[in-house]
Amino acid sequence: MVEAIEFPHLANKYQAFGVPLTVINETIRVEGSVPEARLVQELLRVMEKEKPGEAAWHG
């Protein structure tokens, strides 16, 4: 858990505007409160051979 207000540089880096925002391995963003299955799906993307690129920022 990271308090966005106390760590504004991190909130800014990951564009944590409306929270919650889950950031996985510093590259995959999941906005909002999502169902368990969706979170797991996003989490497993860390194993993708091609690293999530810019597209991850619009996920």
Place this chain on the structure above:
Amino acid sequence: MPTITDKDRKTIQEWFQKLRDPVRLVVFSQEHECEYCQETREIAAEVASLSDRITVEVHDFLAEANVAQQYGVDKIPAIAVVGPQDYGVRNYGFPSGYEFPTFVQGIVDVSTGEHGLSEATLQQLAQLDQPVHMQVFVTPT
């Protein structure tokens, strides 16, 4: 100075009926206090006082940098919620507002080891072949 209300204290103590294994709240702060370091230390102590299964240890982020590194703590204030096994639960920032019950629930989860995840999730997670770092950004409002 943050104080847990009597009503909240009762609720927390009810939640703490479920505690099983001891939990350490490992707080990282620093001598020249960061903005919410004092409040964070105090809330950890208050929560810990509500159960004899919870203890608090406070480490100086700078003077005990090796300990911070051991816990993977890279910013303060931080509370590592650690059971007999360290599941990597870290709270960064003072846990206020909606994050406070989440913090307390985290203590219960670490103590019971109950993750509440579905069988399907467990099977999927078993495929993981590398460490995963999850950061959940929250605001107190």
